[in-house]
Amino acid sequence: MLKNCIKNLLGKYPNVYAGQLSKRNLFRSLTSNSRILPDFIIIGESKCGTTSLYNYMIQHPAIKPALTKEINFFNWSYDRPLNWYRGHFPTKFKKNLIKNVLKKPFLTGEATPLYLFNSVVPKRVFKIIPNVKIIILLRNPIDRAYSHYHDLGVRLGKEKRTFDDAIRSEIKILEQKNYVVTNYNGDFSERLYQYVARGIYLPHLRIWMETFPKKQFLILKTEELEENTSKILNDVFEFLSLPSYDKIGFEKKHNVSKYDPMSGSSRKILMEFFKPHNKSLYKFLNRNFEWNY
16 A cells, blocks of 8 residues: 555655655655755865764754755755755744744754865855855865775775875876866765875865855864864854854764874875965965964
8 A cells, every 4th residue: 555655646746756765755755845955064075074063063952954964965966856955854844933933043954075076066056055054174184085095995895005005196197187186976986086186175165165155154174173172063053153052962973983093104295295285275265274294
């Protein structure tokens, strides 16, 4: 009976995808017209602490999580209807009840760290949610590259090269391309070998900041999130016009892996490579991240 019901609903609601047909997802699909769009998005960068930040943020009573942290709508799933995207967020009724009846703040958002690296995403986001608040986490690109290599390469059995060989090979390719990096559109092998490229933040950041007003951005330093989590979170809440909240549980660490320290030779190679790119970034943002190691 359930299968026949679902089959009939698919005929009536073409926006519902076969892959969504759990009871929970089916309900969200059928109610997508009555759902809201996000108030904020965390757009990157990968291996910079976006999972930890998002999981800390949704502990604030005013922030309601999306169905999935990483929705990847504006990059991989943009061919799907907007209602598919809406289906990941709370209902308008719930928001109106909490804001207008209970007189409490209500926000929702998602965190897809691959958005930053894709040059077509900013205009897509602006077209649909032009007033969205944008949060970006940036990490020392040397440490980001090493984490990327271990978590998406070695740990998954996809990377057989040493880290030193991998970065030397990638830097050679980047120099031949004059540091022009293509978008990552879902090919895992393409993402796998972007340990260094994804740490060249400025070209992608510039596109975003040419699309949205400066006041809609909050750019955070990963190292500061790790060292002073409570302060950074309250900076985030202030940016979102929310009251501070001091009951966040920091006990659980997210996406944290352990591996041997990077070799001195590899760090030296990356320090020399990233030095001019970091300098340009500091100048553009008028902010020194102090990634001198």
